Amino acid sequence: MSDKLRNAYEQLGLPRLIIIVFLLVLFAVAVIMRMDLAILIKDSITRIGMNGILVLAMLPTLACGVGLNFGLPVGVIAGIVGAVTSMNWGLKGFAGFFTAMVIAIPLAVIAGYLYAMLLERVQGQEMMVGTYVGFSVVSGMCMFWLLAPYRNPAMIFALGGKGLRTTITLDRTFGKVLNDFLGFSVFDIYIPTGLLLFMGIFFVLIALFFKSKAGLAMRTVGSNPMYARSSGINVQRMRTMGVILSTVLAAIGILVYSQSYGFVQLYTAPLTAAFPAVASVLIGGASLRKATIGHAIIGTVLFHTLLTIALPVTQTVLQGADISEIARTIMSNGMIIYALTRAERR
């Protein structure tokens, strides 16, 4: 029995244990403060579903040795272009959502390919360069949002009649299509079945991919490029594939996120899109040398539950002081620093 416990503990690792304990404490406080638990849990589940695929997007680049994909905004932008294009045509419901995906995916493939070409030239510094690629792309696209020939009045600035708004509501197009699909309530907790299902499908697909020939080749490239080369694997092609896959997942991820959020955010909003995802996968126990689907799932659940619960609880305890945004930033960036500097045990 104690062996089993120890085993479970070693599987989990100390950082995750601390966070779980912290979460339990927060729930206890919430109960004591007579907060509405149902809402907290519902929000947590929704946030997990919203962010799952964005976190999943970290795995391919980690696996192929490129590192954490700080250039996630590249894919996020592709997703947003898909979303606004689909909205421009006035498509509603699932038609709108899937059209956005169909447009976003080829764009993400192209953008991911170019991004991968760039990363290939800066081997060893992918993460730093990726961060700045993300920043540059977001800034560059600000001009596109202003000048792009979108004409749907619901989307463009009311004054002047030109340029997309900073935040566009999805109310009348595909807002919450996944969340509401087969949704139901138990104990006052709303379960967004479609959202969780959609996320689950992608987790399963990626898990299967890493057990396929190409997925194993990608993992091999990440763990020892020379071994990969001597096994006849084209190292550069695998790295490129990893980056493209990550970019495509980011594009899909932001669509899922936006439909659940109910808005598409343009301009500088995607600037920091990578950081919560990076923090999640790291907190899940992934490292630059090893990252699994399990890490992505645990990380998404822990990080986003923490964010959802911690803020209202602290807010209630501190009597209305508005520290939510500050706390959110400290938490996600603090976790990135912690995880990246932590000495890895072998």
Place this chain on the structure above:
Amino acid sequence: MRNGHVLELKGISKGFFGTTVLKGVSLDIRPGEIHALVGENGAGKSTLMNILFGMQVIQDTGGFEGQVVVDGQAVTIDSPRRAMELGIGMVHQEFMLIPGFTVSENIKLNREPTRGNLASRIFGHRLETLDEPLMQADSRMALGKLALSIDEMALVGGMPVGHMQFVEIAREIDKKNVRLLVFDEPTAVLAESEASLLLDAMKRLSSEGIAILFITHRLDEVMEVADNITILRDGEVVSRMPRSEAKLGRIAELMVGRKIERPVLPPRKSEPSDEDMVLRIENFRVDMPGERVRGLDLSVRRGEILGIGGLAGHGKVGIANGVIGLYPSTGRVAKDGSQIPLNDPKQALLSGMAFVSEDRRGVGLLLDESIEMNIILTAMQVQGKFLRPGALQSLRLEDRSAMREHALEVMRDLDIRCTGPTQLVRRLSGGNQQKVCLGRAFTMEPEVLWVSEPTRGIDVGAKQLVLDLLVKFNREHGMTIVMTSSELAELRKICDRIAIVYRGQIAGILPPDAPDVDFGLIMAGKGAALEEVS
């Protein structure tokens, strides 16, 4: 200088983790003497030098036994700095020069003459001004001793290799108290003409009273300049002699010679012959740093075990790496008459070859993956084994049960000692890791297996096991094996023929029972002298 020796080493012994590397080595050098220290790779020369220079690695591994005596006084050399203070200088095999600095700056590095100035008076001597005219004058003098006209103001980067070597020497002789210079394979990277200049410079230095310890493989150079010769083999001094009594053939024999017990190997149905060549390599060049292959021709008989020997740096390791496509190569490699595209590992592997790398941890293994994965991955990627059926080749899923079954079989056949097929390879011993590498190659069921340094860094028992495995697969499956090794003894144990590589080409192919002297001479680039001796 009571007994007239500048340096005496007395009964030096040293072991690393239970393996004895040096056994009671003694050595005396007089001022102005050129003393050659010759021996094969692994004879213990480097370890001896590490002791002489007080390198950290010696203390970290438990120190050494014996005594170092300089000018008749026993000394403890516990750091390279102490060696320098005692007047012992080293000319390195790899250049330790800063490319962006001028020749004189390199020569004077960290020993620059300086003058005081205002800032240094306030903030201390670290801010003193360099005395450049003096630096240049000193450098000119040092270079002058070598009778060499190198511009002391030229940048070191972009200089010919030979000149860099001289700058390195100039730096050592510029040190005022230098009495003993160690030359570690100084001519290995030089062209003939540069090498002879260097030998002249050594003679000139010795005539000024500086003692020289000359470490080399090249016996003709030894014969040209050395006053005395010490021959080291397996960590022991096997012989020492003045040059007047030395014969090239005798040195070569002593250097290589050891009793070879060639076990009786199982017979084959038909012996390999020149009639049936499985592989032809022509005008082959490989750009592998430190192991360049320069226009080599070699044919491999079907079903044989071909050994490739030679000294380090001559390119023996480059051959397999080039054929398999890991390092850029040119030339022609044909298997069964059809040419194999170069620089493409996949094509090389598809043509029925497999490779066990000399760099086990760097190339041969995925240290953080399971034994199972290490064994099957190459065959899966190249040959599509261990995959479940599927429409798209690259998206076919792994076949877990086939993988496991095969891994267990390999573990049993090769006797891999582990806790199970899912154990991480990092946790295995060197010998077992090597068996995993072999298992990886055997899984490919190759017709031709390239094995590089299969016994490097593994213990004695495991070595024998690995060799036995190679013989077994050769005999039972008719697998042609090309084995590269620095250990001539093991090549002579199991190979049918042994090709010796010298300067990137095959200098000769010998039967395993050829006399020691022949191997020694060919390795030392004296293949032509073979006829004279015999």
